[in-house]
Amino acid sequence: MSKRLVSKRPVPPPTAATERPVTRLCLTAVALAFLALFLVLPVIVVFSEALAKGVTVYLETFDDPDARAAIELTLLVVAIAVPLNLVFGVAASWAIAKFEFRGKSLLITLIDLPFSVSPVVSGLIYVLLFGSQGLFGPWLEAHDIKILFALPGIVLATMFVTFPFVARELIPLMQEQGSLDEEAALTLGARGFRIFFTITLPNVAWGLLYGVLLCTARAMGEFGAVSVVSGHIRGVTDTMPLHVEILYNEYNFVAAFAMASLLTLMAVVTLAAKTVLEMHYGDALARTTRI
Amino acid sequence: MLKEPSAIPGFGLAFGYTLFYLGLIVLLPLSALVLEAAGLGLDGILRIASEPRVYAALRISFGLAFAAAIIDSVFGLLIAWVLVRYSFPGRKVIDAAVDLPFALPTAVAGIALATLYAPTGWLGGLFAAYGIKIAFTPLGILIALIFVGLPFTVRTVQPLVAEVDREVEEASATLGASRRQTLLRVILPIFAPAILTGFALAFARAVSEYGSVIFIAGNLPFVSEIAPQLIVIKLEEFDYRGATGIALIMLTLSFAILLAINLIQAWSRRRLGGV
Amino acid sequence: MDIRIVGVSKAFGRTGALRGLDLEISAGELIALLGPSGSGKTTLLRVIAGLEFPDTGQVYFGNEDATGLAVQERQIGFVFQHYALFKHMTVFDNIAYGLRVRRRGTATEIAARVGELLELVQLTDFAARHPRQLSGGQRQRVALARALAVDPRVLLLDEPFGALDAKIRRDLRRWLRELHDRTGHTTVFVTHDQEEAIELADRVAILNGGRIEQVGTADDIYDRPATAFVMSFVGDTSAIPVGFDGHRPSFEGRAFDTCLLGPHRGPGLFYVRPRDVEVTAPEAAAITGKVRTVHRTATGLRTQISPGTTDTLIEIELDSSAKVKAGSQVGLRFLRGRLFGVRG
Numbered sequence: 001m002s003k004r005l006v007s008k009r010p011v012p013p014p015t016a017a018t019e020r021p022v023t024r025l026c027l028t029a030v031a032l033a034f035l036a037l038f039l040v041l042p043v044i045v046v047f048s049e050a051l052a053k054g055v056t057v058y059l060e061t062f063d064d065p066d067a068r069a070a071i072e073l074t075l076l077v078v079a080i081a082v083p084l085n086l087v088f089g090v091a092a093s094w095a096i097a098k099f100e101f102r103g104k105s106l107l108i109t110l111i112d113l114p115f116s117v118s119p120v121v122s123g124l125i126y127v128l129l130f131g132s133q134g135l136f137g138p139w140l141e142a143h144d145i146k147i148l149f150a151l152p153g154i155v156l157a158t159m160f161v162t163f164p165f166v167a168r169e170l171i172p173l174m175q176e177q178g179s180l181d182e183e184a185a186l187t188l189g190a191r192g193f194r195i196f197f198t199i200t201l202p203n204v205a206w207g208l209l210y211g212v213l214l215c216t217a218r219a220m221g222e223f224g225a226v227s228v229v230s231g232h233i234r235g236v237t238d239t240m241p242l243h244v245e246i247l248y249n250e251y252n253f254v255a256a257f258a259m260a261s262l263l264t265l266m267a268v269v270t271l272a273a274k275t276v277l278e279m280h281y282g283d284a285l286a287r288t289t290r291i
Numbered sequence: 292m293l294k295e296p297s298a299i300p301g302f303g304l305a306f307g308y309t310l311f312y313l314g315l316i317v318l319l320p321l322s323a324l325v326l327e328a329a330g331l332g333l334d335g336i337l338r339i340a341s342e343p344r345v346y347a348a349l350r351i352s353f354g355l356a357f358a359a360a361i362i363d364s365v366f367g368l369l370i371a372w373v374l375v376r377y378s379f380p381g382r383k384v385i386d387a388a389v390d391l392p393f394a395l396p397t398a399v400a401g402i403a404l405a406t407l408y409a410p411t412g413w414l415g416g417l418f419a420a421y422g423i424k425i426a427f428t429p430l431g432i433l434i435a436l437i438f439v440g441l442p443f444t445v446r447t448v449q450p451l452v453a454e455v456d457r458e459v460e461e462a463s464a465t466l467g468a469s470r471r472q473t474l475l476r477v478i479l480p481i482f483a484p485a486i487l488t489g490f491a492l493a494f495a496r497a498v499s500e501y502g503s504v505i506f507i508a509g510n511l512p513f514v515s516e517i518a519p520q521l522i523v524i525k526l527e528e529f530d531y532r533g534a535t536g537i538a539l540i541m542l543t544l545s546f547a548i549l550l551a552i553n554l555i556q557a558w559s560r561r562r563l564g565g566v
Numbered sequence: 567m568d569i570r571i572v573g574v575s576k577a578f579g580r581t582g583a584l585r586g587l588d589l590e591i592s593a594g595e596l597i598a599l600l601g602p603s604g605s606g607k608t609t610l611l612r613v614i615a616g617l618e619f620p621d622t623g624q625v626y627f628g629n630e631d632a633t634g635l636a637v638q639e640r641q642i643g644f645v646f647q648h649y650a651l652f653k654h655m656t657v658f659d660n661i662a663y664g665l666r667v668r669r670r671g672t673a674t675e676i677a678a679r680v681g682e683l684l685e686l687v688q689l690t691d692f693a694a695r696h697p698r699q700l701s702g703g704q705r706q707r708v709a710l711a712r713a714l715a716v717d718p719r720v721l722l723l724d725e726p727f728g729a730l731d732a733k734i735r736r737d738l739r740r741w742l743r744e745l746h747d748r749t750g751h752t753t754v755f756v757t758h759d760q761e762e763a764i765e766l767a768d769r770v771a772i773l774n775g776g777r778i779e780q781v782g783t784a785d786d787i788y789d790r791p792a793t794a795f796v797m798s799f800v801g802d803t804s805a806i807p808v809g810f811d812g813h814r815p816s817f818e819g820r821a822f823d824t825c826l827l828g829p830h831r832g833p834g835l836f837y838v839r840p841r842d843v844e845v846t847a848p849e850a851a852a853i854t855g856k857v858r859t860v861h862r863t864a865t866g867l868r869t870q871i872s873p874g875t876t877d878t879l880i881e882i883e884l885d886s887s888a889k890v891k892a893g894s895q896v897g898l899r900f901l902r903g904r905l906f907g908v909r910g
Contacts, residue, residue: 017457017460017461017464017617018376019470020470023470024377027369027372027373027377028373028377028379030369031366031369031370031372031373031374032373032379032385034366034369034370035370035385035388035389037414038434038437038438038441039388039389039391039392039438039441040388041407041413041414042395042400042403042404042407042438043391043395043403045403045406045407045412045413046399046403049406084312087308088308088309088312088313088316091304091305091306091308091309091312092305092309092313094301094305095302095305095306095309096309098297098299098301098302099293099297099299099302099306100293100294100295100297101293101294101302101306102294107309107313110313110317110318111313111317113317113321114317116495116499116545116546117321117499117542117545118498118499118500118501118519118538118541118542118545119397119499119501119502119519120499120501120519120522120523120538121324121499121519121522121538121541121542123526124324124522124526124534124535124538125320125321125323125324126320127526127531127534128320128323128324128326128327128531128535129319129320129323131529131531132529133529133531134323134531135323135326156316156320159316160316160317160320163316163317179297179299182299183298183299186298186299186300191300192300192301195299195300196301214394217394218394220396221395221396221397221398221399222396223396223397223398223401223501223502224397224501224502224519227501227502227523228523228526240396241396241397241398241399241502242398244396244398244399244402245398245402245506248402248506253406256402257402260396260398260399260402260403263395263396263398263399264395264399267391267394267395267396267399268394270394271387271388271390271391271394272387274387274390275383275384275386275387279383456648456650458646458647458648458650459650459651459652461617461637461644461646461650462644462646462650462651462652462712463652463663463667464617464637464638465615465616465617465637465638465642465643465644465713466663466664466667466668466712466713466715466716467638467641467664467667467668467716468638468663468664468667469638469667472667476663476667477652480654481653481654
């Protein structure tokens with residue numbers, strides 16, 4: 001013990017299990033600087049570029065018929081894809097959380113599969129199925145059914161990419177709830193769907209809400225997969241993110257960032273909702289929400 | 292199917308629908324990929340992989356994803372630590388913002404980052420003064436990949452930081468360890484499996500990323516062209532085979548990474564007894 | 567190493583604060599810090615360790631002022647309530663940790679020292695195990711060996727037996743006492759269990775509200791409690807409010823004879839142990855009361871009697887053959903008791 005300091009040290013370390021205040025300050029500063037650089041600045045850029053020529057110009061960009069068509073198409077895709085994935089998510093989590101069956105972990109892995117597939121590959125598989133040289137391509141052409149480069153292809157690709165979101169929110173939440181409440185309802189004479197709507201649903205409503213919100217945000221914003229299957233027909237098969245790309249490549253930055261600002265708002269709302277739900281409904285949501 | 296009969300109704304309906312929908316939306320389309328790949332054969336895939344432009348794109352994708360995942364792991368650990376351990380105004384908001392790359396559409400992130408790091412942009416301008424180009428170079432790709440991977444590393448480590456027993460750190464201090472020794476010998480080994488998991492997730496995500504990269508990349512063959520971009524190019528040329536080959540190579544690697552994640556988790560559970 | 571704590575205060579938002587506390591611990595002593603939860607006993611232990619720093623006051627290790635010394639520089643051994651073993655290390659590595667971070671000797675020397683300690687805590691065969699493969703009692707001993715490895719100047723234990731079964735707790739208590747007698751480390755341990763404190767420690771320091779009420783041997787605190795708190799905290803007591811006529815205490819105006827212990831003579835509270843009360847016929851007694859409840863215990867009968875008109879209750883232990891019925895009227899004779907003035 002060579003460094004033994006006799007008498008009083010001016011400021012003793014507050015506790016042994018933390019860093020010195022200077023170190024803490026530095027680490028916090030570095031972490032915040034990194035987050036500001038990588039997360040906050042891009043969001044600010046979106047709005048600053050969108051509003052670069054004033055609010056009027058910003059609002060006028062939405063008068064463009066192609067922009068409107070892109071927004072309408074995106075909303076239509078969301079309106080089809082999200083409810084379908086919602087029904088699937090509920091069915092899958094009911095089967096997985098309330099029953100024990102063989103091959104359960106395989107099923108969970110398969111549900112997670114779209115997460116580990118590159119968005120471009122997610123588009124590619126639909127091209128291989130429905131493209132002119134694809135499996136069903138010639139047959140579809142002969143019967144004059146358009147899937148690729150049309151609405152059905154975009155919806156399918158979006159469904160694939162956002163497939164796991166609702167299920168993934170619900171499965172852990174339902175597993176945590178167990179089956180006791182449902183069994184109690186059974187003894188009281190309730191049946192099937194009534195049990196689900198009166199007992200199960202209220203217990204997982206917030207997780208469900210967040211899952212749907214996340215699914216919606218991702219469905220609106222999907223770029224890679226949709227880009228491959230859409231064909232980029234302006235005003236017809238251009239979704240919002242695709243329209244952002246077109247405008248950006250045309251150097252129409254204000255319009256590109258104006259469209260981007262809508263998508264950014266959706267993302268921010270999703271995160272805000274998550275934060276609020278977490279604060280109100282405790283860590284249950286936080287624990288189950290694996291990104 | 293059921294291991295034991297259950298009083299709760301609806302298994303047949305729920306399970307049946309789950310399988311049907313899974314098959315229709317996920318398995319059937321993926322089987323098209325398998326079918327196409329079977330037509331290619333191993334030879335065909337290897338031939339595609341050895342095309343110079345494909346090889347270069349794969350190398351760029353995997354190399355930069357690796358580098359980005361390492362940077363994400365370091366900063367993810369730091370950010371998780373700061374968010375859990377230190378209190379400062381706005382912590383809750385910043386904590387929520389960590390998920391931004393996950394929620395923000397990739398195309399939006401792409402044009403925002405490209406604008407920010409272009410030679411005329413706010414940050415690109417700063418670097419341009421020193422002759423460093425970021426946007427439209429591999430450095431730009433790296434920036435985009437760091438962006439998309441960050442939430443994965445932060446969110447895998449964060450719960451562990453919150454769970455670590457303060458007494459363990461105090462115990463280390465009472466035994467004479469300096470703060471640095473405690474962090475390196477006690478804290479880091481506890482976090483190691485989670486850091487590895489976060490790294491693998493960020494890496495897998497970065498390898499497959501497309502939207503946020505293409506705007507900032509410049510897409511110069513052999514220099515800043517990533518593998519997913521090459522798939523898109525092959526598809527535009529109606530070269531389904533070539534596109535499938537690249538996709539298959541990427542998928543195989545992704546699955547290998549998923550497997551590695553599971554092994555890491557199983558190993559850490561065995562070693563740390565359920566932590 | 568003797569330890570002196572002089573005028574130590576530590577304010578907290580919550581409980582566990584210390585308010586100007588003094589304590590002297592002599593070298594080689596085994597002392598218990600006993601008190602209810604929130605009394606500041608764990609805070610005091612952590613102040614000695616250097617895990618907390620006092621707002622005012624000094625901590626001396628021998629003649630050295632250790633107040634400003636960081637925990638790493640104090641050379642103490644600390645056993646945490648939940649052991650805080652390093653889960654990713656083997657038992658061997660846990661014990662060797664302190665030696666390694668302090669660079670005490672070569673690998674061979676460290677291995678030899680760890681071997682000695684493993685033998686001391688009778689865990690030689692468990693060196694390669696991980697903590698989760700051990701029972702609670704074994705983990706406790708690993709934690710102890712780890713703390714002893716660095717030759718601490720003082721050994722500090724926070725509720726060392728709190729997380730163990732009653733049976734293992736008794737065995738470990740005896741074993742720890744033997745270990746202390748063999749190694750002679752100055753040892754301070756925190757407990758809320760008076761039986762544990764009295765059985766294990768040379769001296770017991772009783773804390774309440776961030777102050778020390780009394781320090782002494784088991785006999786001191788049990789037979790000569792310095793304050794009303796000590797009297798009521800250690801062992802069972804009943805208290806009745808009494809007046810004082812200059813010679814005898816009186817309850818509700820009726821003076822009674824008793825052997826008065828302690829220095830206080832005046833109105834206040836009269837504390838009496840259950841076995842120091844006798845039940846007599848009501849006619850002859852100065853104080854009478856109504857029997858409220860009678861319970862059979864392992865050794866006899868425990869009754870609650872309310873004397874007089876207030877809701878004061880007196881607990882008495884009686885032979886199982888005693889004929890006392892709930893609702894009956896009895897006389898009470900206090901063989902001895904202790905008088906304390908009411909605080910404040």
